[in-house]
Amino acid sequence: MAKQEIPKAYEAKNHEDSIYAAWEQSGFFNPDNLKGEAFTIMMPPPNVTGVLHLGHALENTLMDSMIRYQRMRGRKTLLLPGTDHAALPTQAKVEKMLMEEGMKNPRQELGREKLVEKIRPFAEQSRTTILSQIKKLGTSCDWSRLAYTFDELRNRAVNELFRRMYEDGLIYRGLRVVNWSVRGQSTSSDDEIEHVERTAKLYTFRYGKDVPITIATTRPETKLGDTAIGVHPDDPRYASFIGQTFTADVGGASSLRLKVIADQQVDPAFGTGALGVTPAHSQIDFAMYETQKAKGDPIDLIPVIGSDGKMTSQAGVYAGLPVEEAREKFVGWLKKEGLMEKEEEITQNVGISDRYGDVIEAIPMTQWWLDVQKSIPGRGKSLRDLMREALTTGLHGDEKQKVIVNPDRFTKLYLDRVEHLRDWCLSRQIWWGHRIPVWYKGEEMVVGQQPEGEGWTQDEDTLDTWFSSGSWTFSTLGWPDKTVDLEAFHPTSWMQMGYEILYLWLMRMVLMSAYALDEIPFKEVYIHGILRDKNGQKFSKSLGNGIDPLEIIEKYSADALRFSVITGVTPGNDSRFYEEKVEAAQRLVNKLWNISRYILTSVEEPVHGQAFKELVPTTLADRWILSRLVRLEEEVSAHLQAAEFSQASEKLREFTWSDFADWYLEISKAQRQGETKASTDAILVYVLEHLLTYWHPIMPFVTEAIWSHFDDHELLMAHNWPVLRMVDLDLEAEAEMAWLQEAIGAIRNIRSENTVAPKQKVTVVMVGTNVEMHKGIIESLAGIESLTFASQPPTGEYASVVISDGQVFVSLQGLVNKEAERVKLGKEQKETESYIASLEGKLANEDFISKAPEHVVATMRQNLEDARKKLERYVHHSES
RNA sequence: GGGCGUUUAGCUCAGUUGGUUAGAGCGCUUCGUUUACAUCGAAGAUGUCGGGGGUUCGAAUCCCUCAACGCCCACCA
Numbered sequence: 016m017a018k019q020e021i022p023k024a025y026e027a028k029n030h031e032d033s034i035y036a037a038w039e040q041s042g043f044f045n046p047d048n049l050k051g052e053a054f055t056i057m058m059p060p061p062n063v064t065g066v067l068h069l070g071h072a073l074e075n076t077l078m079d080s081m082i083r084y085q086r087m088r089g090r091k092t093l094l095l096p097g098t099d100h101a102a103l104p105t106q107a108k109v110e111k112m113l114m115e116e117g118m119k120n121p122r123q124e125l126g127r128e129k130l131v132e133k134i135r136p137f138a139e140q141s142r143t144t145i146l147s148q149i150k151k152l153g154t155s156c157d158w159s160r161l162a163y164t165f166d167e168l169r170n171r172a173v174n175e176l177f178r179r180m181y182e183d184g185l186i187y188r189g190l191r192v193v194n195w196s197v198r199g200q201s202t203s204s205d206d207e208i209e210h211v212e213r214t215a216k217l218y219t220f221r222y223g224k225d226v227p228i229t230i231a232t233t234r235p236e237t238k239l240g241d242t243a244i245g246v247h248p249d250d251p252r253y254a255s256f257i258g259q260t261f262t263a264d265v266g267g268a269s270s271l272r273l274k275v276i277a278d279q280q281v282d283p284a285f286g287t288g289a290l291g292v293t294p295a296h297s298q299i300d301f302a303m304y305e306t307q308k309a310k311g312d313p314i315d316l317i318p319v320i321g322s323d324g325k326m327t328s329q330a331g332v333y334a335g336l337p338v339e340e341a342r343e344k345f346v347g348w349l350k351k352e353g354l355m356e357k358e359e360e361i362t363q364n365v366g367i368s369d370r371y372g373d374v375i376e377a378i379p380m381t382q383w384w385l386d387v388q389k390s391i392p393g394r395g396k397s398l399r400d401l402m403r404e405a406l407t408t409g410l411h412g413d414e415k416q417k418v419i420v421n422p423d424r425f426t427k428l429y430l431d432r433v434e435h436l437r438d439w440c441l442s443r444q445i446w447w448g449h450r451i452p453v454w455y456k457g458e459e460m461v462v463g464q465q466p467e468g469e470g471w472t473q474d475e476d477t478l479d480t481w482f483s484s485g486s487w488t489f490s491t492l493g494w495p496d497k498t499v500d501l502e503a504f505h506p507t508s509w510m511q512m513g514y515e516i517l518y519l520w521l522m523r524m525v526l527m528s529a530y531a532l533d534e535i536p537f538k539e540v541y542i543h544g545i546l547r548d549k550n551g552q553k554f555s556k557s558l559g560n561g562i563d564p565l566e567i568i569e570k571y572s573a574d575a576l577r578f579s580v581i582t583g584v585t586p587g588n589d590s591r592f593y594e595e596k597v598e599a600a601q602r603l604v605n606k607l608w609n610i611s612r613y614i615l616t617s618v619e620e621p622v623h624g625q626a627f628k629e630l631v632p633t634t635l636a637d638r639w640i641l642s643r644l645v646r647l648e649e650e651v652s653a654h655l656q657a658a659e660f661s662q663a664s665e666k667l668r669e670f671t672w673s674d675f676a677d678w679y680l681e682i683s684k685a686q687r688q689g690e691t692k693a694s695t696d697a698i699l700v701y702v703l704e705h706l707l708t709y710w711h712p713i714m715p716f717v718t719e720a721i722w723s724h725f726d727d728h729e730l731l732m733a734h735n736w737p738v739l740r741m742v743d744l745d746l747e748a749e750a751e752m753a754w755l756q757e758a759i760g761a762i763r764n765i766r767s768e769n770t771v772a773p774k775q776k777v778t779v780v781m782v783g784t785n786v787e788m789h790k791g792i793i794e795s796l797a798g799i800e801s802l803t804f805a806s807q808p809p810t811g812e813y814a815s816v817v818i819s820d821g822q823v824f825v826s827l828q829g830l831v832n833k834e835a836e837r838v839k840l841g842k843e844q845k846e847t848e849s850y851i852a853s854l855e856g857k858l859a860n861e862d863f864i865s866k867a868p869e870h871v872v873a874t875m876r877q878n879l880e881d882a883r884k885k886l887e888r889y890v891h892h893s894e895s
Numbered sequence: 896g897g898g899c900g901u902u903u904a905g906c907u908c909a910g911u912u913g914g915u916u917a918g919a920g921c922g923c924u925u926c927g928u929u930u931a932c933a934u935c936g937a938a939g940a941u942g943u944c945g946g947g948g949g950u951u952c953g954a955a956u957c958c959c960u961c962a963a964c965g966c967c968c969a970c971c972a
Contacts, residue, residue, distance in 0.1 A: 024934070210969085217972085232972060245972090285971040292972095299970040364969080377970095424899070428967075431898080435969085514967090549907085551965085583908045583920075588900080589965090591907060598934080599920060605934045613931030657911085665909070665919070680931080760938085766926095767938035773927055798937095850916060862952035871914050871953090878915055 021616055021724065025608035027572030030720040035150050038719075043086070043733045045157045046093040046504075054090035055507040056082055057488050057537075058149075058156060059520070060164060062101035063141040064108050067148040069546045069554060069580070069592055070513065072564040075152040076577040076713075077511045077543065077660065083155055083712035084655045085508075087736035093504055095491050096149060096156040098142050100165035102448030102480035103207075107199065107370050109134045109447075122200070127446050134447045138165075151565060153573050153715045155732065160500075162491040164483040165449070172490035173483050174452040176531060178463030185386050185398065186441065192294075192301040193440055195378040197324035199371035201444040202382060204479055205437060206519050208375055210364040219287060219357035220349050222271060223263030228256060229356055231286030233363060234296075235349070236341040239330045240319035241271055243292035245303060248277035250288055266348040269331045274314055278303050296320055296377045318379055338376075383442040383451060383476070391530070401529035402433045402522060410529060416506075418525065419539045421658060422587040425517060432518055441479050448477035485523030488536035495531075509658075510537040513545055514587060541658050544589035546580065551591060567597055574714035575600035581660045581713065582668075603668060604717050607710065610676050611721040614703050617687075618696045623725045625701050627743060631694040634686060635755070635789060638748035640679040643670060644702055645739040651709050652738070664713050671710075675702060678756070685795040705737055754820055755789055761816040762797040765825045769814055776800030777825050780809045783888065784821030808891075817843065817888045819881055844889035847882055854879040 042048040056078050061071055078094060086092040113121040113133065121130055142163070149156070162169065180186040194203040219231040228244050244261075246253035256275040263271045273291075280299060281290050294304035295318040307314045319330040326333040326341045333341045349355045366375040387398045396404075404410050406426050409417030420426045442451055451474035454461045465471060483490070488507050492500040506528070512520060521540065528536035547553055548560045555561070567576045578600040584590045615621060632638045647670045654663035679702070686695040704725070707718040711731050722731035762779060771777060778801045779793075786793075787804060794802050808815070813824040814836055854875060857863050864872060 021931090023932070230972085234972080237972095280970080282971050290972055297970070297972075299972075302970080361971095363971085428899075431968080517967095585909080593907085595921060596907080602932095602934045603920095606932065609932035609934085611931085616931075654911090659911080661909070662911080669919080676932085677936080681936095684930090763937060764939085768925095770926065773937070846916085853916085857952080860952055864952080866952050867914070874915055 021612045023609075023612070025572070025605050025717055025720070027574070027604075027716065028569070031151070031153070031568075031573055031716050034716055034719050035153065038155060038730065038732055039158065041730055041733065043730070044094075044155050045159055046091045049086065049091045051089045051091045053093065053503050053508070054082070054085040055093045055095070055504040056509050057491060057507050058094060058096045058154075059510075059512055060097040060099035060162070060484065060487065061145050062099050062104055063138040063145065064101055064104050065141055066144055067564060069562055069564050071148075072152055072576055073543060073546055073580040074511060074513075075149060075154045076581050077541065079152070079154045079715070080577075080581065080655070080660055080712040081509055081658065083715060083732065084736070086155070086732070087708070087711065087734060089735065091503075093160070094154065094156040095160050095162065096146070096154070096158065097162035097164070097487070097491060098145055099484055100138060100163065100448065100480070102443065102477060103199070103201065103370050103445055105138055106130075106134055106445045106447040109137050112137075122446075131446050148565060151568055151573060153577065155715070160491070164480075164487070168493070169483055169486075169490050170449055172486055172494055173449045173478065174463055175495045176482075176486055176527065177452050177478070180385065180530070181462045183392050185389055185391065186383060187386060188381060188383050190379055190381045191384070192296070192298050192377045193380045193382055194366065195322060195376045195380070196368035196371045196373055197322070197376060198373040199368055199445070200322065202380070202440050202442065203368055203375065204440050204481070207369050208366040209369045211367050212362055213365050214360050215363050215365075217286070217359050217361045218346065218349075218355065219359075220355045222261070222265055222273065222291075223354065224352070226261045226263050226273065228253065228261075228275070228289045229287045230289050230291040232291055233361070234342070235345050236326070236333070236338050237293045237296045237319065238291050239265055239269065239271075239326070239333060239341075239345065240293050240295045240317040241273060241291045242294060242315040242317060243274045243276045243303070243307070245276055245278045245281045245290040245292045245300075246288065247281045247283040248279065250281075250283045253289060266332070266345050269329065272315070276303065276307060276312075276314065278306065295379045298377055301377075301379070316379060320376055320378060322378060322380075324376065382440050385439040385441055387436050387438060387526075398526050398530060399433060399436060402436075402525050403430065405525045405529055405535050406430060410533065410535060416535050418535050418537065421539065421541050425514065425542050425587065429517060429521065433522065436522075439479070441482060442474075442476035443479055444476055446477065448480060449483055450474065451476045451478060481519055481523050484520060485527040486531065488524055488528055489532055505532065506534045507537040509539050509541065511541040511543060514542050515545065517542065539658075542587050543584075544587060546592045547589055549591055549593040562592065567594075571597050571601040572604055572716065574604050574717045578603065578664060578714060582664045584661050586658070603672070604714060606676060607671055607706075607714075608717060608721065610671070610680065611703060611707070611724070613680065614699045615721075615724050618700055621700045621725065622697060623700070623704065623727060625697060627701075627739065630697055630701055632698065633691045633694045634682075634792075635748055635751055636679055636682040636686070636792065637694065637698050638745045639752040640674065640698065640702055641743065642745035642749050643674050644705055645741065645743045648705070648709060648737065648739040649741060652736070655712060660713070667706075667710055667713070671706060675706065681796060682792055685791055707731060708734055708737055754818075755786070755792065757818050758786075758821075758823060759793055759797045761818050761823050762793070762799070762825055765814045765816055765823070765827075766798065769827055771827070773798055777827070779803075779826070780805050780813070780824040782806065782808055782822045782824065815840075817885050819885065822888045840889060844886065847886045847889065851879065851882045851886060854882065
């Protein structure tokens with residue numbers, strides 16, 4: 016083979032797109048072209064609300080590193096890509112854009128169909144962008160199975176799931192108090208609310224002069240809808256009032272009828288111990304309303320706040336006022352009437368819509384709900400039971416149907432949440448999303464799919480977006496049909512997600528999968544943290560600290576980006592991202608490139624694919640580097656298998672830069688001068704091709720680019736992961752090499768301390784050891800002119816250093832600072848002495864000898880022996 | 896009000912079941928570089944592993960406690 020021309024630096028731009036195209040064209044992204052046991056990852060579908068951010072870069076790196084490793088290990092791998100229509104966030108985003116363009120109320124001005132027609136192209140555009148960005152990151156997913164939560168197949172799955180749950184009595188329609196966003200004009204689930212601490216005013220007052228009970232509230236205006244006064248059943252202050260009804264003519268609004276009821280949930284220690292019960296505008300009060308109804312002692316429900324955030328007609332003279340004005344007016348009236356007893360500042364948590372940012376109002380509405388506690392017909396278990404089982408005993412006590420969470424602490428959070436789960440409000444009043452699959456005609460109602468015939472109208476509401484993403488692991492495989500894919504790839508093997516969607520997504524995937532298939536959605540889930548900026552702040556638009564992953568790829572390389580988001584990161588913990596990290600990673604990429612460049616351009620005929628047995632390790636360095644490679648394979652495999660990406664990449668970096676580049680390559684330069692050339696060349700090529708293979712899952716592009724310089728046309732991506740044998744470890748060579756490295760380091764140290772220029776050759780005498788066979792290595796790596804071995808220290812101007820197995824003397828005519836030498840040796844001697852003392856102490860301890868494992872004691876004894884030998888040399892030296 | 900996480904070199908972080916004298920990257924200091932790579936090489940400095948207590952032959956690692964920072968949950972109206 017002719018010598019190759021390889022550029023000095025790796026220019027990622029010239030390679031990445033064409034490499035990705037070659038991968039795609041090869042067909043190996045598609046498991047149909049692969050053999051072996053299935054290994055499946057469903058890509059968490061990015062929202063079509065814009066472009067990819069760094070978090071996606073992290074996720075794609077995690078998924079792709081895992082899938083590439085498994086593919087190379089001979090698994091039939093499927094990484095299925097997709098996107099999420101993200102109902103509310105997408106509609107909110109488009110509405111915001113329209114409003115920025117001058118529209119006041121897009122929903123009102125456009126109406127349902129026209130608004131959806133505005134959202135669709137935006138979503139499509141966003142999808143296209145995102146999909147191309149995923150390719151830029153190198154993600155090896157099967158594009159032939161691309162899915163979208165809002166396409167026809169997924170819609171069919173969603174409708175079918177809804178129908179089954181309805182028929183099982185789990186989905187019901189009911190009047191309940193919902194979380195209402197006035198700004199968004201829609202309900203939210205409990206999980207879509209953020210709690211923000213605020214200061215608020217707590218008002219303490221009586222409803223009227225004839226009402227003997229004082230209550231406290233931060234929302235006086237809602238008191239216009241009060242229908243009861245709640246007290247704790249054991250509270251002696253109010254015991255005599257329980258059951259009585261008082262009337263009050265509040266603020267000229269309406270006449271309230273307030274029944275005093277006893278309820279365990281009332282905290283006698285808060286405020287006055289009496290609670291104004293507003294069933295229409297409080298979850299807890301609504302629960303009391305239901306309890307009273309069940310008891311046969313019902314109280315009324317009076318909505319005084321409407322979906323527009325203004326007071327309703329039932330609020331009398333307050334009707335039409337925004338809540339804040341109503342509050343002010345009512346407070347004014349209370350004061351005027353002398354009913355107000357106290358006003359104080361308190362801090363409280365308010366629920367905020369996480370998308371629209373306004374305070375959530377509790378409003379009674381008829382909505383669709385999913386009951387998580389009801390027993391599923393024929394199964395004797397509720398959805399809650401299934402969700403619990405999946406992470407504890409495994410579904411039906413089957414260990415194989417258990418989801419393993421990494422790190423484990425998130426299991427606890429999940430389970431805690433499962434126990435406190437309330438019914439899930441499924442319906443939304445936005446328009447971008449799967450429409451509730453229910454049709455009405457007069458009194459008739461059909462669920463699942465549109466019935467034949469005229470006159471049917473579909474429910475106006477849409478489904479919570481998590482209803483469709485919850486079914487992602489199987490809707491993507493063709494469910495509800497019994498497809499080959501579903502059989503082959505479900506439950507999926509591995510999933511990764513950020514902890515911020517643990518509740519939103521993990522729980523719902525488990526719920527949906529357990530319900531629809533009686534299977535867990537995946538066997539293992541890896542929880543990652545979020546990427547923060549250099550100062551530990553979240554990346555956000557408002558802070559303006561965002562980093563576009565594509566710009567990073569453009570400036571450095573996709574491999575450097577991948578390496579830098581994955582390294583130094585542990586599951587479940589946040590990490591910081593900044594360009595210096597990418598720079599360091601890019602240096603590593605370039606290092607690998609140049610190692611390869613050196614080997615491929617200087618070895619005349621790189622023999623590709625040699626077997627370990629065919630190699631002829633001739634020198635110590637040969638044996639050593641092969642042993643190190645065996646160790647590397649073992650470690651990297653174990654780390655990747657365990658999803659310890661950071662550790663895997665650290666091991667690879669260490670081997671690449673230190674063992675291979677700094678040591679073996681340098682030694683090889685001498686070895687290639689003589690008769691060991693052929694064997695050295697073979698080993699260089701062997702180690703290189705293995706190293707590229709092991710790097711490939713993490714840095715796929717540069718490894719593939721280098722691989723293409725080998726003689727055949729096989730893609731590295733489709734190459735088998737070479738498994739080496741532990742029996743080929745050469746412990747003797749590793750120990751001997753470690754000593755040699757120490758000796759060379761010692762000589763270099765003396766040179767450096769005495770500022771001997773690297774070019775200046777020195778004369779070295781080594782005492783107390785005989786390693787003449789490695790003379791050449793020491794000479795070439797330590798810049799030595801003459802290396803001799805002696806039994807006695809030489810006389811004359813020498814600087815010396817004591818090493819584990821001997822002493823090194825470096826001649827330094829006129830350069831030695833004898834005093835400095837003495838001080839240095841004296842210091843080292845002291846350190847050795849105290850080290851010996853500590854070892855002797857340990858070894859003199861009977862308990863240690865009897866209780867510590869043998870190998871620990873043996874190592875300690877060996878260390879002591881070595882240290883004593885070393886000390887002798889110091890003593891000897893100071894005497895001479 | 897509960898719960899969780901973090902605290903290791905100047906900075907960012909590893910440290911796998913407790914076991915040699917605690918590591919990496921970046922930064923810093925010195926010297927060098929026609930010879931794969933200045934996106935480089937060699938050498939070097941820097942740590943009472945947040946504080947205190949305990950268990951153990953042995954603790955960065957396990958237990959208790961305190962502190963600082965961060966996060967999550969919760970219907971004190």
